[in-house]
Amino acid sequence: MDFFASQDRARRSSRLLVWWFILCVIAVVLVIYTALRFVLPFWFSDTFEGAFLQGSWWHGDMAGVVFPAVGGTIILGSIWKLNELAAGGAVVARSLGGRLVPRSSAEPLERRLINVVDEMAIASGLPSPEIWLLEEESGINAFAAGTDPGNAVIGVTTGCLEKLSRDELQGVVAHEFSHILNGDMRLNQRLTGWIFGLLMISLIGRFLLECMRDSRSSRSSGKKGDPRALIAMVGGILWLVGSAGVFCSRLLQAAVSREREYLADAAAVQFTRNPAGLAGALKKIGGMDESAAIHAPAVMEVRHLFFAGTATGLADVFLRTHPPLERRIRALEPHWDGKMERTTASREKPTPRRRKPGNLVMEPVFINDPGNSSNLHVEVGDAILGSLHGKGLRLQTKEDAKYLVLALLLGQNADTRAFHRTPGLHEEDILAGARTWADRLQACPAVERMALMDLSLPFLRRMTRPEARHFIDLTVEIMRADGRISVFEFMLQKVIERQVAISVGLRRASIVRYRGIADVREQVTELLGVFASIMGGNRSWGDHVKAEFRQHLGRDLPEQQMISGFDPPSLSLVLQELDALPQLAKVQMLRLCGLVVMRDGRLGEQESELLRATAEAVGAPVPPFARIV
Numbered sequence: 001m002d003f004f005a006s007q008d009r010a011r012r013s014s015r016l017l018v019w020w021f022i023l024c025v026i027a028v029v030l031v032i033y034t035a036l037r038f039v040l041p042f043w044f045s046d047t048f049e050g051a052f053l054q055g056s057w058w059h060g061d062m063a064g065v066v067f068p069a070v071g072g073t074i075i076l077g078s079i080w081k082l083n084e085l086a087a088g089g090a091v092v093a094r095s096l097g098g099r100l101v102p103r104s105s106a107e108p109l110e111r112r113l114i115n116v117v118d119e120m121a122i123a124s125g126l127p128s129p130e131i132w133l134l135e136e137e138s139g140i141n142a143f144a145a146g147t148d149p150g151n152a153v154i155g156v157t158t159g160c161l162e163k164l165s166r167d168e169l170q171g172v173v174a175h176e177f178s179h180i181l182n183g184d185m186r187l188n189q190r191l192t193g194w195i196f197g198l199l200m201i202s203l204i205g206r207f208l209l210e211c212m213r214d215s216r217s218s219r220s221s222g223k224k225g226d227p228r229a230l231i232a233m234v235g236g237i238l239w240l241v242g243s244a245g246v247f248c249s250r251l252l253q254a255a256v257s258r259e260r261e262y263l264a265d266a267a268a269v270q271f272t273r274n275p276a277g278l279a280g281a282l283k284k285i286g287g288m289d290e291s292a293a294i295h296a297p298a299v300m301e302v303r304h305l306f307f308a309g310t311a312t313g314l315a316d317v318f319l320r321t322h323p324p325l326e327r328r329i330r331a332l333e334p335h336w337d338g339k340m341e342r343t344t345a346s347r348e349k350p351t352p353r354r355r356k357p358g359n360l361v362m363e364p365v366f367i368n369d370p371g372n373s374s375n376l377h378v379e380v381g382d383a384i385l386g387s388l389h390g391k392g393l394r395l396q397t398k399e400d401a402k403y404l405v406l407a408l409l410l411g412q413n414a415d416t417r418a419f420h421r422t423p424g425l426h427e428e429d430i431l432a433g434a435r436t437w438a439d440r441l442q443a444c445p446a447v448e449r450m451a452l453m454d455l456s457l458p459f460l461r462r463m464t465r466p467e468a469r470h471f472i473d474l475t476v477e478i479m480r481a482d483g484r485i486s487v488f489e490f491m492l493q494k495v496i497e498r499q500v501a502i503s504v505g506l507r508r509a510s511i512v513r514y515r516g517i518a519d520v521r522e523q524v525t526e527l528l529g530v531f532a533s534i535m536g537g538n539r540s541w542g543d544h545v546k547a548e549f550r551q552h553l554g555r556d557l558p559e560q561q562m563i564s565g566f567d568p569p570s571l572s573l574v575l576q577e578l579d580a581l582p583q584l585a586k587v588q589m590l591r592l593c594g595l596v597v598m599r600d601g602r603l604g605e606q607e608s609e610l611l612r613a614t615a616e617a618v619g620a621p622v623p624p625f626a627r628i629v
Contacts, residue, residue, distance in 0.1 A: 017252060021194050024248035025074050028201060031244060033066045035237045070201065074245075078197030081301075085189045088151025088503060089144070090130060092192070092305065095298040098132035098155050103458055104396045109161040115385065116170050117154060118455055120177045123271065123381030125621035127457040127499045129154050129180070133161070134296070140164065140285050141292045143305040144176040146185045148509035148619060150502035151461075159291070164281055170378065171268055171278030172307055178267035181621055183583040184260055186509075188305050191252060195301050198252075202242025208235025246300075250321075257304040257321040265328055272378055279332040280341065282308070286325040287340035384451045393440060393452060401459035402471060403433035404452055408492060409478045410438050430474075446605050450612065453495065460496075461503040468504040472496060485568045487534065487606045491613035494575075498616050509619070513580035517589050520581065521553045523574045524589055527614065528557070531596045533565045534606050545595045552588055566610075575617035586620040 037059060085091055090100075101110050113131060121128035129144075129152040137157035146152030154176050160169060179185060212232035269275045285292045285308050292308035303309070309322040322328075329336050388394070395401055441449060463471060475496060479489045501507045517524050528545075549557040578589060593614060597607040615621065 017191070020252060024198060024245065024252070025071055027248070028074065028198065028241065028245045029067055029070045032070050032201070032237065032241045033063060035241055036066060036234070037062060039233065039237065073200050073204070074197040076197075077200035078193045081196035082190065082193035085193060086147055086508065087505060088148075089146035089153035089155075089185070090132070090151070092143070092145040092302055093130075093132035093153050093155050096134055096155065096294070096296040096302070097136055098134050101131040101133050112166060113156065113161060113169065113173075116166070116173050119378045119381035119385050120170075120173055120271065121381070121454055122384050122451050123378045124177055124181055125615070126177065126180055127152075128455055130458055130461065131156070133158065134294070137294055137296070138162075139292050139294065140172075140281065140288075140308070141294060142172050142176050142307040143302070144179045144185060145189065145302070145305055146180070147189050148186070148498075148502055149180055149621075150499045150509070150619070152180050152185060157294070163284060165277075167272075167274055167277035168281040168284070169277075170272055171274065172281050174268035174271040174378070175264045175278060175307055177271065178264040179260070182260070182263065182267070184264070191304060192301050195252065198245035198248055199242070199301065201238050201245050205235045205238030205240070205242050208232070209239060211235075254304075254321050258323050261322050261328070262331065265332065269332065275332040279329050279336070282325050282329050282332075283339075283341040286329070287342045384448060388444075388448055388452065388455075391440075391443065393444070393448075395452070395455055395459060398459045398462055399433060400437075401456035402430070403437045404441075404456050405460070405475065405492070405496070406430065406434035406478070407437035407441055408449065408453065409475060409489065410434055411441065446608070453492070457495075457499045457503075460500045463500070463504055465504050465506060468500055468506060472501065472506075487566065487609045487613070490566075490568050490571070491609045491616070494613045494616040498619060510579045512582050514585070515582070516552070517581060517585045518553050520577055521555070523577045524553065524592065525558055526574050527571070527578070527589070528592060528596050530566055530571055531593050531607070531610060534610060535597060535600065545592065545599065548588075548592055548595060552592070572617075575614065579618045581618065583620070586618045589618075590615060590620055 034057070037057065093100075101114065103114060105111060105114065110133070117131055118128050126149050129146070129149075132153055132155040134141075134155060134157045138159045139157055140159045140163055142154065142156040142160055144152060144154050154173065156169075156172070160172060164172065179188075208231055212228060212235060265278060268278050272278070292306070294303075294306065304321045306322075308325070309320060325340075326338070395404065441452075444452070460468075460471075475493070479485050479493060485493070497507075502509055514520055528549075546557050549555075578586070581589065590611070593611060597603060597611065
């Protein structure tokens with residue numbers, strides 16, 4: 001299944017949700033205006049009595065107050081929430097009462113979860129996200145949240161750790177990774193902000209009722225025109241009518257979630273190649289009463305983020321945010337007998353993973369068919385992670401992650417004078433740590449070094465802003481120490497810029513400004529020229545490259561004289577523009593780049609590094625170019 005194309009269709013259909021949200025806002029405003037229009041005259045008959053007795057619905061002065069007040073409250077509430085969520089998925093995890101799982105955790109079930117997440121990150125080409133545990137939730141559920149892969153988090157409940165086998169946990173984690181890969185997170189975060197805005201009216205009404213309930217005057221006085229009774233009445237209207245906003249928000253959640261859950265299930269099976277694992281998790285949810293329920297108060301705003309429906313009861317039957325469990329299981333196992341699985345809360349003792357023997361070889365399978373994720377499975381990630389652990393290469397602390405990145409740079413540049421030109425850092429400790437890691441990395445092939453870099457990102461994201469700024473400055477100084485920037489250094493710079501700077505808040509994730517790669521044909525042509533230039537003097541683009549270029553951009557690819565060399569500053573400006581493309585267009589663009597470097601039938605280190613740099617700069621995934629033999 002081409003889930004990038006499915007995501008693009010979902011993105012186009014999601015534009016309708018913007019109009020649905022606008023209609024919801026208009027409906028709530030009109031209902032509140034109508035209710036107030038025909039109730040307020042009982043308190044202010046001298047002002048509105050004439051119009052009321054004449055049956056006139058429209059009153060300009062009143063509309064001039066109610067419309068901006070109610071509509072502005074919803075819009076401002078949404079903007080405020082969206083601004084809060086821009087900090088990343090950790091905001092959602094904290095609101096649900098989550099705890100950050102330390103990467104150095106020795107608890108067996110947490111260790112198993114970390115390994116599963118890391119395997120999936122390596123296999124999918126995404127940075128390993130932060131992991132949050134909802135300790136107070138005994139049901140089986142999980143979620144992914146964030147505005148960009150650089151600030152994404154994956155959260156799981158305690159029930160996931162205690163009640164699921166490793167294969168079942170892997171299926172659930174793969175499902176959440178597919179939401180990150182498909183770009184669902186950004187839409188989900190936007191939807192969370194809209195829902196909060198719609199809930200604002202009901203919350204304000206409840207607040208007014210609570211205030212008046214605690215006031216003796218409001219209980220003892222119900223006279224016409226009494227201001228406290230008026231406040232209580234207005235609060236009641238806002239609370240009742242605001243319930244319509246709650247209903248609208250549930251409709252929006254249901255409209256967004258259902259189709260995307262089927263898509264995420266299918267992608268998870270392609271990742272793991274094990275439909276029984278995901279199906280088993282769904283069966284366990286169906287075999288227990290309220291086994292997916294989340295009890296945190298903030299769940300109403302984010303129920304669409306979860307792996308399974310978070311509520312039970314009659315309302316959830318009609319306003320489901322997720323497809324019925326039976327249909328999801330049947331899609332995974334067509335011959336399912338219809339029986340759910342009963343389970344207990346007893347802890348399962350984690351057992352070591354049996355890895356298939358074999359060696360990793362570089363093979364650019366992904367570039368041949370980037371629209372098909374059938375090769376994005378966890379066997380490669382599992383094998384790479386097992387090899388690293390077998391060599392004792394395990395990151396434990398934030399300092400380890402810093403030393404690793406600097407060791408990768410020192411492998412490219414032996415000039416260490418740059419350390420002494422960066423203030424606020426302990427040069428001797430850093431230099432010693434970097435050299436230790438450089439020695440340990442000598443026996444690692446390129447695919448393992450890249451995997452270690454990915455695994456270092458969760459640690460680097462824990463830096464404070466000043467600490468991150470100093471660290472980024474240090475890496476830049478080292479890169480510039482010899483007066484040139486290699487392709488590897490450029491790639492590492494793009495990784496740090498996106499995955500660290502966005503996560504700690506030094507920069508915001510980009511917004512989509514273009515519809516497709518035809519809108520940025522000049523930048524795409526220049527990028528292809530850079531890839532062609534690092535391959536040497538071959539002047540033939542190749543028929544496949546020309547055909548796909550014509551298909552996506554509607555014109556022929558310029559001749560080879562248009563090709564430019566590798567110039568990091570110019571290339572950075574090109575990639576900055578390409579970052580404003582939608583996800584599907586980025587994948588199409590990476591495929592074109594891959595076809596250029598693949599025309600000689602092999603993938604060199606420089607070419608894979610430039611592909612990775614391009615993918616990191618635009619926020620698109622590139623799995624490891626490896627397979628097991």
